Amino acid sequence: MIQLSDVQLFIRVSELGSISAAGRALGLSPAAASAALKRLEKRVDSQLFERSTRSLRLTQAGEIFLVHCQQSHQALDEGLAALRQGREQLSGDIHLGAPSDLGRGCLDSLLEPFRQRHPQLRLVMHLSDGLIDLYRNPIDLVLRYGLSEDSGLVGRKLCDNPRVLVASPDYLARHGQPECFEDLARRNCICFYRNGELFDRWRLYCHDQQREITVSGDRAADDGALVRQWALAGHGIAYKSRLDVQADLDAGRLVDLFPDALYDSTPLYVAYPSRRYQPARIKALLGYLAERFG
Numbered sequence: 001m002i003q004l005s006d007v008q009l010f011i012r013v014s015e016l017g018s019i020s021a022a023g024r025a026l027g028l029s030p031a032a033a034s035a036a037l038k039r040l041e042k043r044v045d046s047q048l049f050e051r052s053t054r055s056l057r058l059t060q061a062g063e064i065f066l067v068h069c070q071q072s073h074q075a076l077d078e079g080l081a082a083l084r085q086g087r088e089q090l091s092g093d094i095h096l097g098a099p100s101d102l103g104r105g106c107l108d109s110l111l112e113p114f115r116q117r118h119p120q121l122r123l124v125m126h127l128s129d130g131l132i133d134l135y136r137n138p139i140d141l142v143l144r145y146g147l148s149e150d151s152g153l154v155g156r157k158l159c160d161n162p163r164v165l166v167a168s169p170d171y172l173a174r175h176g177q178p179e180c181f182e183d184l185a186r187r188n189c190i191c192f193y194r195n196g197e198l199f200d201r202w203r204l205y206c207h208d209q210q211r212e213i214t215v216s217g218d219r220a221a222d223d224g225a226l227v228r229q230w231a232l233a234g235h236g237i238a239y240k241s242r243l244d245v246q247a248d249l250d251a252g253r254l255v256d257l258f259p260d261a262l263y264d265s266t267p268l269y270v271a272y273p274s275r276r277y278q279p280a281r282i283k284a285l286l287g288y289l290a291e292r293f294g
Contacts, residue, residue: 004076006040007034007069010048014066017056067273071140075279082118090281091120097142101224101244102268103127107143110247121281129224131195140282143289145241153271156286159294163263164242165204166254170234178237178257181211188236189215202239205262241266243271268293 003027005194012022013033023033030061048062058066074092098107103125111123127133132142147155165184178184181204191200198220203212217236221227231238231245232253238245248254270289272282 002040002043003036003226006036006043007073009036010040011066011069011073013037013049013056014062019056053283054215067138070138070211071279078279078281084140090284092119092279092281093122093124093287094141094281095124095126095129095139097126097132097137097139097238097239098283099143099145099224100127100129100230100246102143102241103226106247110292114285118281118284129192129194129222133288141270141272141289144271147269147271153273155269155271156290158268158270158289159243160265161241161243161268162265163239164245164249165202165237165239165257165263166231166245166249167237168232168234168254169252171231171236171288172255174234181206181213181258183263184213184215184237187215188217188219189228190217190230190238191215192224192227192239193220196222199239203264206258206260227228243268 009022009026012025016022016025019033019037020030023030026033028036037048044065045063046065047059048065050057052057054253060204065236078092078124102275108125115121115123126137126139126235132139143158144155145161147153163255175187178187189200189202191198200216201212201214203210205211215237219230219235221230224240228240228244228248230236231240232248237257242249245254249256249286272278272286278286
């Protein structure tokens with residue numbers, strides 16, 4: 001059995017970067033703290049820290065184990081607080097990762113009722129179009145378009161989400177409506193860098209046939225919100241997630257260029273590290289997201 005005191009020591013060592021300092025914080029001598037840490041490493045059959053005479057840092061196994069220890073420790077604190085208060089109260093921080101445009105657009109407003117319902121919770125948003133590593137960053141949940149099978153994360157599909165080719169009415173007034181998909185090769189197309197690679201081969205499906213075209217333009221970005229902003233400003237044609245631009249389409253700020261075609265689909269998932277027990281606040285947000293996107 002793993003001793004809770006050893007787990008607490010492990011967390012403090014990772015925070016302070018010193019076995020002796022963590023031991024003093026918990027009322028242990030340096031020798032006792034070192035022995036407890038070795039006992040924990042033996043129990044989990046993994047080296048948790050790289051040690052030298054001048055430095056101490058987590059190993060990769062230690063970084064992964066630390067995430068679970070912190071979550072378990074916080075869940076235990078919440079359980080004890082619930083017992084003391086005679087009820088379970090949702091409180092604390094939830095760190096939520098999301099693509100930039102989705103986070104700034106529909107997600108922020110979609111989460112507002114959840115915030116109002118649970119005023120003791122604090123939602124900390126981490127917005128990035130890069131691939132957020134949940135094992136190396138203090139993120140509880142992350143929203144992703146698509147989910148890699150080898151990510152090691154639990155993925156829960158929230159909704160289907162096709163892409164859509166869009167441009168502003170102003171752009172179309174100046175340059176005309178594309179008559180066919182091949183016209184895009186002669187238009188200014190706003191490209192997006194996805195995980196470091198330029199996404200410039202766009203696909204749609206028309207009359208049961210796949211059509212693909214390589215596009216180019218004078219603008220590209222690794223930030224989906226900026227790509228959308230450029231499209232709204234009339235700078236070119238963008239290939240966007242429908243979730244990101246649905247409000248713009250409804251309001252007439254953007255136009256679907258090929259409304260009868262079928263586009264690539266990039267389903268929206270919520271992903272989180274595999275674990276048996278989750279704090280109540282995480283379960284509550286998972287259920288809320290599934291309900292709203294569903």
